[in-house]
Amino acid sequence: MEWIRRAGDVGAERVEQVERDPDAGGSVRSASSRHTLGGTVETEAAILWQPHTDWSVEPIELDPPKEGEVLVKLAASGMCHSDEHLVTGDLIAPLPIVGGHEGAGVVEEVGPGVTGLAPGDHVVFGFIAACGQCPPCATGHSNLCDTGAELMSGHQMDGTVRHHARGQDVATLLCLGTFAPYTVVNQASCVKILDDIPLDRACLVGCGVTTGWGSSVYAADVRPGDNVAVIGIGGIGASAVQGARLAGAETIFAIDPVELKRTLAPSFGATHVAASVDEAFALIEQETWGHMCDKVICAMGVGSGAMMESILGITAKRGRVVVTNIHPALESSVTMNLMFLTLLEKQVVGSIFGSANIRSDIPKLLKLYRDGQLDLDSMITNTYKLGDVNQGYQDMRDGKNIRGVLIYDS
Ligand code: CXF
Numbered sequence: 001m002e003w004i005r006r007a008g009d010v011g012a013e014r015v016e017q018v019e020r021d022p023d024a025g026g027s028v029r030s031a032s033s034r035h036t037l038g039g040t041v042e043t044e045a046a047i048l049w050q051p052h053t054d055w056s057v058e059p060i061e062l063d064p065p066k067e068g069e070v071l072v073k074l075a076a077s078g079m080c081h082s083d084e085h086l087v088t089g090d091l092i093a094p095l096p097i098v099g100g101h102e103g104a105g106v107v108e109e110v111g112p113g114v115t116g117l118a119p120g121d122h123v124v125f126g127f128i129a130a131c132g133q134c135p136p137c138a139t140g141h142s143n144l145c146d147t148g149a150e151l152m153s154g155h156q157m158d159g160t161v162r163h164h165a166r167g168q169d170v171a172t173l174l175c176l177g178t179f180a181p182y183t184v185v186n187q188a189s190c191v192k193i194l195d196d197i198p199l200d201r202a203c204l205v206g207c208g209v210t211t212g213w214g215s216s217v218y219a220a221d222v223r224p225g226d227n228v229a230v231i232g233i234g235g236i237g238a239s240a241v242q243g244a245r246l247a248g249a250e251t252i253f254a255i256d257p258v259e260l261k262r263t264l265a266p267s268f269g270a271t272h273v274a275a276s277v278d279e280a281f282a283l284i285e286q287e288t289w290g291h292m293c294d295k296v297i298c299a300m301g302v303g304s305g306a307m308m309e310s311i312l313g314i315t316a317k318r319g320r321v322v323v324t325n326i327h328p329a330l331e332s333s334v335t336m337n338l339m340f341l342t343l344l345e346k347q348v349v350g351s352i353f354g355s356a357n358i359r360s361d362i363p364k365l366l367k368l369y370r371d372g373q374l375d376l377d378s379m380i381t382n383t384y385k386l387g388d389v390n391q392g393y394q395d396m397r398d399g400k401n402i403r404g405v406l407i408y409d410s
């Protein structure tokens with residue numbers, strides 16, 4: 001007899017004493033995964049083998065966690081736009097790669113040297129790991145963590161990978177790979193959360209929600225009475241609207257070409273909607289008496305440098321534009337009248353993860369959710385099984401989702 005954690009146990013604090021069958025090698029089976037404790041996990045994952053192709057859902061083998069790593073059984077994964085950026089080639093990463101970086105689940109095993117995490121702990125992954133030791137972490141900017149930057153390579157800290165398919169090594173997006181019921185990640189990526197937070201909601205704060213909320217609250221520094229514009233009302237933009245509302249903005253202009261998103265935006269706190277920046281110009285001019293927006297958050301899927309001059313046009317004197325969305329990796333030109341930037345003291349700042357801190361802000365946002373101040377429920381427009389991941393992304397392209405979420409079998 002020995003103590004094991006059942007492979008199908010997400011959401012339940014349950015460690016069982018089981019009789020191991022010596023012929024079966026002490027293995028535990030769930031519907032889609034076979035797991036030998038301390039050994040390989042045979043499971044499945046959505047892998048991108050080439051840009052401009054579908055995600056391929058297929059069997060993978062997962063090595064046990066090494067130094068500083070943990071094996072996590074995932075309950076859910078958000079379907080962020082950044083995974084789509086791998087498909088379009090706007091984001092460049094080593095291929096093949098297991099997608100997904102908005103994950104929440106339960107720690108199943110810990111590798112050597114792991115401190116502060118134990119089997120049974122509920123965790124959310126911060127999409128940028130935070131080691132707590134490097135200069136950015138030590139100065140309160142863990143969104144720029146040096147370890148996090150290394151793990152963005154998609155390889156573990158020792159330069160190898162734990163994921164394998166078709167006899168090949170497979171990287172994981174941001175060294176997370178949440179498009180799979182199991183993954184192995186660095187402990188620095190994990191944030192322990194309370195057991196009573198639903199994991200299918202909690203996963204969203206690992207990227208999109210905190211990125212959007214922090215873009216308003218930290219990067220833009222929205223103040224009570226501010227006029228704010230949010231461009232792009234996906235998962236990040238809807239959360240930026242919520243952040244601006246919580247920070248006391250007076251007016252919040254939600255700008256999106258998709259009608260469904262303009263319809264949903266007021267429920268997150270938008271006071272006005274417009275289909276484009278150009279259309280928003282006259283509305284903002286009228287509603288702010290020509291003052292324009294103190295803060296503008298760029299949260300469209302992929303930005304375009306050619307739009308910056310119009311974006312600066314809806315920005316007030318001393319106003320700040322926060323560039324949260326990604327731009328194509330090879331784009332290096334932008335339209336911007338630098339004379340007016342100087343004369344009107346406008347600012348353009350970049351922000352990653354909403355300039356937030358995974359260890360303080362993830363628990364904070366989940367508390368706001370529990371207290372009913374942050375709406376995660378309405379952010380989830382559709383849920384999918386892993387096998388339907390391509391349908392989920394098609395729905396995103398078709399403008400049907402604020403956020404799709406993959407739900408794994410419990
Ligand atoms: C992105 C930012 C660029 C690297 C990949 C992740 N952020 C959120 O999805």
Ligand code: ZN
Nearest residue numbers: 080082207208
């Ligand atoms: Zn993301």
